[in-house]
Amino acid sequence: MxxxxxxxxxxxxxxxxxxxxxxxxxxxxxxxxxxxxxxxxxxxxxxxxxxxxxxxxxxxxxxxxxxxxxxxxxxxxxxxxxxxxxxxxxxxxxxxxxxxxxxxxxxxxxxxxxxxxxxxxxxxxxxxxxxxxxxxxxxxxxxxxxxxxxxxxxxxxxxxxxxxxxxxxxxxxxxxxxVDLHKFSKTKTILIKAKKLKKKLKLENKKVILFAGRLVPQKGIIYLIKAMEKIVKKIPNAVLLIAGTNTSENYKKILEKEINKSSLGKQIKFLGYVKQEKMPELIEASDLIASPSTYEPIGIINIEAIAMNKPVIIPKTIGSIELLKESALIVNPKNSAGIAKTIIKIFSSKKVYKKLSFNGRKNAVKVxxxxxxxxxxxxxxxxxxx
Structure with a gap:
C-alpha cells in the first residue's frame, strides 16, 4: 500500500x-x-x-x-x-x-x-x-x-x-x-539513569509526583499545584515535577503566579520539554504520575507509567479508564482538595501503593x-x- x-x-x-x-x-x-x-x-x-x-x-x-x-x-x-x-x-x-x-x-x-x-x-x-x-x-x-x-x-x-x-x-x-514496552521497562540501564537523575534534581528521599504533558488549561495543572499546598502539610518531602512545553500563551506565567502565591517554590520544579528517550528514566525517578485533566481522551503518559508499574492519578472522564483502572485512583479534576486527599492516601499506605503498582505492566502489554x-x-x- x-x-x-x-x-x-x-x-x-x-x-x-x-x-x-x-x-x-x-x-x-x-x-x-x-x-x-x-x-x-x-x-x-x-x-x-x-x-x-x-x-x-x-x-x-x-x-x-x-x-x-x-x-x-x-x-x-x-x-x-x-x-x-x-x-x-x-x-x-x-x-x-x-x-x-x-x-x-x-x-x-x-x-x-x-x-x-x-x-x-x-x-x-x-x-x-x-x-x-x-x-x-x-x-x-x-x-x-x-x-x-x-x-x-x-x-x-x-x-x-x-x-x-x-x-x-x-x-x-x-x-x-x-506504549513501547522495550523502552518503558525497569532495565538496569534505566534504573541507573533514574538514580543519577534523582541526584541531579536533588530528589533523594523525596516523594516525587510527576505531571508530563502540554502546559495548557485542560491538563488541570493548576488544580495539582493548589493540591500541593495540602499535600506538603501531610507529606513534607513531597515534590511536584512539571514536564512539558508551554503551548498556551501566558499559561506558564499563570501557573508560576499560583506557585508564588502559595510559597511552594522549592516543592515544584518546571523541567521544560523532555525528549521521549528520556521519559523512562523520569518516570522511574518518580513515585506516581498525576494527570488531573478536565478533558483527557487517552493520556499516553499514563500508559507509559503503568508499563513501569507506577501508580497514576487520573480524572473520572479519561477515555482509557478500563485499561488504567487497576493501577489508578480516580479524581474529580477540578477538586484540588480531592486530588490532595488521594495523593496523600497513596503515599501514606504501602499497601495501597503496592496494590496500584502490581498489575500495571500486565495491562500495558495489551496496547x-x-x-x-x-x-x-x-x-x-x-x-x-x-
Missing part, C-alpha cells in the same frame, strides 16, 4: 505527534509511507518513509487553517496514495470528493468535548476561542462525516462522536494509543505499539483503493 499520514505534530514526547511517529515507523516496514506535518524542523527520510513539512502560520489559531489550505494544495499537485490516514481535524478543509482516495480519520478526542470541558482562562484567549471553536468543531465533524472510517481512541470518544456529530457506530473503530500498528494496518487495508 501507498499510505499518506497527515499530522500537524510529529516526533513529540506525548500524544498525537508520538502516535504519528510510531505508526509511520511500523507501517513503513511493509508499505510505502509518506508523512505530511507542520513541525518547525525537517526530519530525515528512512527506507519506505518519506517525511515532508507543510508550511503553516506561526500565529496561534491561524496555524491549523494555513496547514489545512497548504495541505489541500499539496494533495491537488500529487495524490497517488491508496489510502490517506489523517491524524487531526486540520484535514477538515480538504475537499474529500476531489481526492479520489479513501480517508481514515483518527479522532483522539472531539473538539466539542474539549471545548465543553476546558477551564476558562484570560479574556483575550476566551474571545479568540469564541471565534475559532465553531469553525474547529465544523472541521472535526466534517472529518468524521466524510471519512470512510473513523478510528476513535477509546469507547468514550466513540460515544462522543456518535452523540455530538451524529455518526453511526458501525463506521467507528476503537483503537487505543500504545504495545506493534499490536496497535497491526490494528491500524488492518483498518487501512480494509479501506484502501482497489
Amino acid at each position: 501507498k499510505i499518506l499520514i497527515t499530522s500537524m505534530f510529529y516526533k513529540k514526547s506525548f500524544g498525537q505527534g508520538l502516535c504519528a511517529e510510531k505508526l509511520a515507523e511500523f507501517l513503513s516496514k511493509k508499505h510505502k509511507v509518506s508523512v505530511f506535518h507542520s513541525e518547525k524542523k525537517d526530519f530525515k527520510a528512512k527506507k519506505n518513509l518519506m517525511i515532508k513539512r507543510i508550511n503553516s502560520s506561526k500565529t496561534k489559531g491561524m496555524d491549523i487553517l494555513s496547514f489545512s489550505f497548504n495541505l489541500r494544495n499539496e494533495l491537488i499537485k500529487k495524490n497517488d496514495f491508496d489510502v490517506i490516514y489523517s491524524q487531526d481535524y486540520s484535514f477538515g478543509l480538504v475537499d474529500f470528493e476531489e481526492l479520489n482516495c479513501p480517508v481514515v480519520y483518527h479522532a483522539r478526542g472531539t473538539v466539542k468535548g474539549n471545548s465543553l470541558n476546558r477551564p476558562k482562562t484570560e479574556l483575550k484567549t476566551e474571545l479568540m476561542r469564541k471565534i475559532a471553536i465553531p469553525l474547529m468543531e465544523k472541521m472535526d465533524q466534517r472529518c468524521c462525516q466524510k471519512a470512510k472510517t473513523v478510528i476513535a481512541a477509546s469507547e468514550t470518544i466513540k460515544k462522543e462522536i456518535e452523540n455530538y456529530y451524529e455518526i453511526k457506530g458501525k463506521k467507528i473503530k476503537v483503537v487505543s494509543d500504545g 504495545e505499539w506493534n499490536k496497535i500498528g497491526k490494528e491500524v494496518e488492518k483498518i487501512l487495508k480494509e479501506n484502501k483503493n482497489e
